[in-house]
Structure formats: C-alpha cells, structure tokens
Amino acid sequence: MTAARRLASALHRAWLRHPRWSLALRGALAAALAWVVAVLAPAPFSEYPYYAPLGAVVATAGTLARSARESLQTVGSLLLGAGIALAADAVLEPGALSVALVVGVALLCAGWRVLGDMGVWVANSALFVLVLGQGQDAEYVGAFAGLVVVGAAIGMAVNLVLPPLPITPSDLALGALRDALVVQLDDLAGWLDDEGPLDADEWERRRHALHPTIEGARATVARAREASRGNPRARRHGERVRSQARRAEVLGTTAEVVDEVVRLLVGWEGTGRDDVALGPRLRPELATALRSFARALRDPEHAGDDGAAEDPGADFARSLDRLRDVVRDARTRSGDDHLVAGAFVVVLRRGQDVLTG
Incomplete structure (x- = not known):
C-alpha cells in the first residue's frame, strides 16, 4: 500500500x-x-x-x-x-x-x-x-x-x-464497554482467588467507575438507532445495524449481571463479615465461572491450550453447572440453605442466556 x-x-x-x-x-x-x-x-x-x-x-x-x-x-x-x-x-x-x-x-x-x-x-x-x-x-x-x-x-x-449514521462510534463505545466488563470479571475472579473476601470500599469504587462507560455506550447506541430511522444509508448497512443492536442488548444485560455480582459480593463476601456467603470452598468455583464468563464475552472463538477450537459459551455453561453442583453439595453437607451462593448461579445464568440467545 x-x-x-x-x-x-x-x-x-x-x-x-x-x-x-x-x-x-x-x-x-x-x-x-x-x-x-x-x-x-x-x-x-x-x-x-x-x-x-x-x-x-x-x-x-x-x-x-x-x-x-x-x-x-x-x-x-x-x-x-x-x-x-x-x-x-x-x-x-x-x-x-x-x-x-x-x-x-x-x-x-x-x-x-x-x-x-x-x-x-x-x-x-x-x-x-x-x-x-x-x-x-x-x-x-x-x-x-x-x-x-x-x-x-x-x-x-x-x-x-448526506444523512448521518454514526455506526462506527457506536461500535467503538460497545467495544470499550465489553473490554471494561471483561476486566471487571477477570479482576473479580483474581481477587476471589488471591485475596479472598472483597474490600467493600474498593469494589464500590470500581462498580461506580464503570457506570460512565455503560451510560456512554447506551447514549451512543441510542443516537445511532435514532439516526437509522428513515435513513437510506441504514438499508445499505442493515446487517451491521442489526448486529450492533444485538451487541447492545447483550452488553446491556451483561453490565447489569456484573453489577449485581459485584453488589452481592460486596454485601455477602466482604472483608467485614464473619458469615460470608461462599467461603474458601465455593470461592474458587465462582472465580472459575467469572473467568469463563469473561472469555465468552471477549471472544466468539477461543483457542484452547491444545490448539483445538473451544467454544467459550459452552465452557461458561459447564462452569455454571459445576458451580450449581458444588453449591448443592455444600448445602447437603452443611445443612445451610446457601441462598446467596445460589443467587450467584441464577444471576450468572442470566448472563449465559443473553450470550446464547
């Protein structure tokens, strides 16, 4: 060139x-x-x-x-x-x-x-x-x-x-939101593995710091959606417009899921609690599920260590099934209800549904 x-x-x-x-x-x-x-x-x-x-x-x-x-x-x-x-x-x-x-x-x-x-x-x-x-x-x-x-x-x-159709800025805003959510999920998993209970103040700051990125992406996508109405250029870029609407739906729901996970962890797995919801046994399983969620969100396809193609969505589903089974086993062994631990499974299942829907 x-x-x-x-x-x-x-x-x-x-x-x-x-x-x-x-x-x-x-x-x-x-x-x-x-x-x-x-x-x-x-x-x-x-x-x-x-x-x-x-x-x-x-x-x-x-x-x-x-x-x-x-x-x-x-x-x-x-x-x-x-x-x-x-x-x-x-x-x-x-x-x-x-x-x-x-x-x-x-x-x-x-x-x-x-x-x-x-x-x-x-x-x-x-x-x-x-x-x-x-x-x-x-x-x-x-x-x-x-x-x-x-x-x-x-x-x-x-x-x-010369009708305006700001698709590219919307793609960039959605990409920034996806990256921010992936970082949040990976950091949560790393914290659960390495640090144990969450520092409530630290994660409240991180949770609120993500909101401008979420709102910015929503506003940018809303402008692009409005610009496509009656726009002759939108017909030429129809597939891209539809794909962007789908991405916006997935990332919007994912942002809500991540926010709820952080809120539950801060409230029930914080450093100031004696009766934590997960404890050392369930924490690694949740960390694994969060990392799988991050991979499924980041890449439509992901190369495994052995070079074979691996479906991140299927890996995320398996990790959720594993987390559910471990929670059930802990409930049976201890006799406790583990309702909050079960809530993590329900919340993350919503993330899986929107990714595969």
Missing part, C-alpha cells in the same frame, strides 16, 4: 470515528447555501440574511428523523416568541419592564412539552423582535421567521442528501 493510500485510509477511519466532523461539514454547507439564498431573496428578506443560516444549523445538528421534528419545533418557538414580543410592544413602552415581562412569559412558554428542547428559542426570538424590530415589527417578524424556515428546509435537504 502506497503512502497516499495509507494516509487516505487513516483519514477515512478518523472520519468514521468522529461524527462531529461530518456534522461540521453538513452544517457549514447548509449555512452557506442558506446565506446565498437569503442574499438573493427580495427585500425585506435580503436585509436580514443571517437568520437563514441559523435555521440551517438547527436542522443539520441532529439526525435525519430529528432534524425535521426540531426544525418544526424551532419555527414554532420563534413564532411564539415573536407573538409574545408583539403583544408586549403593543401595551408597554420599550424599557426594563417590557424586557422583564417578555422574558418571563417566554421562559414560561419555553417549557411547553410540544416544543421539546427547542423551547429555548422562545426567549431568544422574543428578545430579537422586541429589541431589534422596533418600528418595523411586522416586517421584521416576517423576515425573521421566513428566513429561519427557508434555512431549516435547506438544512433538512442537506441531511437528506
């Missing part, structure tokens, strides 16, 4: 990893087109060309499905804000009182559910019309709202031609 091709490949990978770059390109293109259209429009629209790029940026800031909804919400917010300003201007002289009244009413209306996140434009619009539209209210409002509508239409058209 030549240096030029390697550079092009590296740039393409970077482009896919950072959807903000394509967002910037779409926004810049839509804003420039909206500006040109506004400048060429007849008066009074051409006197306020900067409002057209505003509508374009709003429309290109989200996914294809969201851009249409948010454009309508933005236009509705602008018109509502303009109406509030016109009503205040009709009964009050310009000044602090009129500004306070307009902003107060606009902020109340901004919480209207139908406007969604675009409700923030109600107050902006009201202030623009109140302060900048003095003496030419009707003309200013018409140009302001009209240009934003035109800009939003151009932005939606650009999104339709």
Whole structure:
C-alpha cells in the first residue's frame, strides 16, 4: 500500500470515528447555501440574511428523523416568541419592564412539552423582535421567521442528501464497554482467588467507575438507532445495524449481571463479615465461572491450550453447572440453605442466556 493510500485510509477511519466532523461539514454547507439564498431573496428578506443560516444549523445538528421534528419545533418557538414580543410592544413602552415581562412569559412558554428542547428559542426570538424590530415589527417578524424556515428546509435537504449514521462510534463505545466488563470479571475472579473476601470500599469504587462507560455506550447506541430511522444509508448497512443492536442488548444485560455480582459480593463476601456467603470452598468455583464468563464475552472463538477450537459459551455453561453442583453439595453437607451462593448461579445464568440467545 502506497503512502497516499495509507494516509487516505487513516483519514477515512478518523472520519468514521468522529461524527462531529461530518456534522461540521453538513452544517457549514447548509449555512452557506442558506446565506446565498437569503442574499438573493427580495427585500425585506435580503436585509436580514443571517437568520437563514441559523435555521440551517438547527436542522443539520441532529439526525435525519430529528432534524425535521426540531426544525418544526424551532419555527414554532420563534413564532411564539415573536407573538409574545408583539403583544408586549403593543401595551408597554420599550424599557426594563417590557424586557422583564417578555422574558418571563417566554421562559414560561419555553417549557411547553410540544416544543421539546427547542423551547429555548422562545426567549431568544422574543428578545430579537422586541429589541431589534422596533418600528418595523411586522416586517421584521416576517423576515425573521421566513428566513429561519427557508434555512431549516435547506438544512433538512442537506441531511437528506448526506444523512448521518454514526455506526462506527457506536461500535467503538460497545467495544470499550465489553473490554471494561471483561476486566471487571477477570479482576473479580483474581481477587476471589488471591485475596479472598472483597474490600467493600474498593469494589464500590470500581462498580461506580464503570457506570460512565455503560451510560456512554447506551447514549451512543441510542443516537445511532435514532439516526437509522428513515435513513437510506441504514438499508445499505442493515446487517451491521442489526448486529450492533444485538451487541447492545447483550452488553446491556451483561453490565447489569456484573453489577449485581459485584453488589452481592460486596454485601455477602466482604472483608467485614464473619458469615460470608461462599467461603474458601465455593470461592474458587465462582472465580472459575467469572473467568469463563469473561472469555465468552471477549471472544466468539477461543483457542484452547491444545490448539483445538473451544467454544467459550459452552465452557461458561459447564462452569455454571459445576458451580450449581458444588453449591448443592455444600448445602447437603452443611445443612445451610446457601441462598446467596445460589443467587450467584441464577444471576450468572442470566448472563449465559443473553450470550446464547
């Protein structure tokens, strides 16, 4: 591969990893087109060309499905804000009182559910019309709202031609989550083997430290899922989109399983307890099951020590069966119920089900 091709490949990978770059390109293109259209429009629209790029940026800031909804919400917010300003201007002289009244009413209306996140434009619009539209209210409002509508239409058209579909960032986020869960499982197993009972404070910190990775992956996958709605590119990448949805389901359930395992271990196998749930006999079996879980999560196939292909999912199932049998035997020998030890089997079985489902 030549240096030029390697550079092009590296740039393409970077482009896919950072959807903000394509967002910037779409926004810049839509804003420039909206500006040109506004400048060429007849008066009074051409006197306020900067409002057209505003509508374009709003429309290109989200996914294809969201851009249409948010454009309508933005236009509705602008018109509502303009109406509030016109009503205040009709009964009050310009000044602090009129500004306070307009902003107060606009902020109340901004919480209207139908406007969604675009409700923030109600107050902006009201202030623009109140302060900048003095003496030419009707003309200013018409140009302001009209240009934003035109800009939003151009932005939606650009999104339709260049629809965003951030699959690669979602893949990366899911990969990071999988790696974090594998590390957590391996560390838990190693701690049970080498250290015995868990240090509650240490593992509570680790448990909470995993939450940002979980939430980040969920948010990224949710954005990709939303971007695929009505997106023509989603049809070309249908298998990848479906595979990603499956991975998200598996890792989401796995994260819940790992969190519950840590919570049970901290609560019932902590260093401060005299009546631990597992003890020296059951701890190694749980550690083995956790390592098998980590392997099944990490690799669809795993080479065994003898070079033969080994199914990590089957190995995980066997380790769970072994843990169940050992818990049953301990219950029979001691006469204790070992309910918490059994709970580990139930929780981990849920992880096995989602991996093989």
